[in-house]
Amino acid sequence: MSELQDNNRTWLCSCGHENNSKFCTICGQARPQITPPANDSSITDNDDSWTCNCGQTNAGKFCTICGAPRPQAPVTEVPTVVKPIQPNISKNDKAMPSPKKSNSPKIHISPKIMIGLGIVLIITLGVTGGVLAKYYFGVEATSTDISFTGKTKDKDSVSSTEFWANAESDLSIEGVELGNKLEHVHELLGTENNITKKVGGQLYSFADVDVFFNNDVAIEVISKSPDARTKRGIHQGTTEDEVLQNYGQEYQKVSVVDGIAYDYTLKTADDKTGVLRFVISNGKVKYMRTWLNAPANTSQNTNQSGNAAIKVMQNYHQAITNRQYQQAYNMLTKREQNQMGIYDNFVKGFANTIYSSVTDLKITSSSPNRVVLSYKLTAKDRVAGGKVMVQTFAGTATLILQGNTWLIDEKSSKKTGSRME
Numbered sequence: 001m002s003e004l005q006d007n008n009r010t011w012l013c014s015c016g017h018e019n020n021s022k023f024c025t026i027c028g029q030a031r032p033q034i035t036p037p038a039n040d041s042s043i044t045d046n047d048d049s050w051t052c053n054c055g056q057t058n059a060g061k062f063c064t065i066c067g068a069p070r071p072q073a074p075v076t077e078v079p080t081v082v083k084p085i086q087p088n089i090s091k092n093d094k095a096m097p098s099p100k101k102s103n104s105p106k107i108h109i110s111p112k113i114m115i116g117l118g119i120v121l122i123i124t125l126g127v128t129g130g131v132l133a134k135y136y137f138g139v140e141a142t143s144t145d146i147s148f149t150g151k152t153k154d155k156d157s158v159s160s161t162e163f164w165a166n167a168e169s170d171l172s173i174e175g176v177e178l179g180n181k182l183e184h185v186h187e188l189l190g191t192e193n194n195i196t197k198k199v200g201g202q203l204y205s206f207a208d209v210d211v212f213f214n215n216d217v218a219i220e221v222i223s224k225s226p227d228a229r230t231k232r233g234i235h236q237g238t239t240e241d242e243v244l245q246n247y248g249q250e251y252q253k254v255s256v257v258d259g260i261a262y263d264y265t266l267k268t269a270d271d272k273t274g275v276l277r278f279v280i281s282n283g284k285v286k287y288m289r290t291w292l293n294a295p296a297n298t299s300q301n302t303n304q305s306g307n308a309a310i311k312v313m314q315n316y317h318q319a320i321t322n323r324q325y326q327q328a329y330n331m332l333t334k335r336e337q338n339q340m341g342i343y344d345n346f347v348k349g350f351a352n353t354i355y356s357s358v359t360d361l362k363i364t365s366s367s368p369n370r371v372v373l374s375y376k377l378t379a380k381d382r383v384a385g386g387k388v389m390v391q392t393f394a395g396t397a398t399l400i401l402q403g404n405t406w407l408i409d410e411k412s413s414k415k416t417g418s419r420m421e
Contacts, residue, residue, distance in 0.1 A: 168269040200369040293365035306363040309371035355380035
């Protein structure tokens, strides 16, 4: 259509007014353009002319009627190929098989972080498990609530959790009284951890105490933990003042390897004699021990066991004076040898000793297999300058019968004086 034909074309505006001009004379709206048919090719290979949207055919770059620019030929767009970025992979990572493709974003966590998270998880589980274990299974031992740690301890077998306070005699630890039968001890403490054969009986090891039995009768009890208590509530860790307040001043004070022993001579429920010992170290109870003895018999003519024990003590110190150290060392039990140290150290301890003698030997308690003696010791040692130092001691010794031989199982002494000769 030519420009003239288009200018003379009549058209109906959207406002309803009919016009012959390019704009509506009522509302000013522009005359709508006529779009050429789709099959009407306005551009040919041999004709460089083009038809504007306004209908005007042009040869230049702009329409001579409306000034519109000549449309550009369509450009075929070539897709851009983007090379994927290769991640930084270590040698160890390359050795691993490639994971399956996933639409989810990949997150790389270093091994150190993984290890750290693992440790945190283990600690968390451990603490949680410990809290739960204590909540469900553990009961902290107090004077009114005792935890039972024997292998097969049955709380229902005991009428009261303060069973140690229900003992009939003060010669008891953890409720086990001297003279108790093995069956009753099992009811109190459960199954033992192990049994060791000893001279004169068997040692049953429980969680908190060791009990020595002779013919299935308890004749000695030793504490092993703060949970073990006497009838009056004393335990490992109790202060020396509390011991004296509870048991009084009627004790025999003895120096032992582990500290100072306070020995109380007491009676069982059936009127047998025994000793309750508190070993004090740094002002507190280190351990407790109670043992059963026959009534003391100080008559050396009628007490065969006591005489034999006294003779061994005299021979021991005479062997030291004679420098027969191997003979003296053989008079000690394995337990006492361990306390004194190996044989070479034992010998070195008497390197300057020229005289050792015990006097005033007395039997403080005795039984067929055990004797406790008190004595006075005089020792002479050579010191620098050729002088001789004389020292005196007061001591006690426990001897036990092993087979047919009496051996020194424990001895302790306290210096009472010294002088130079």
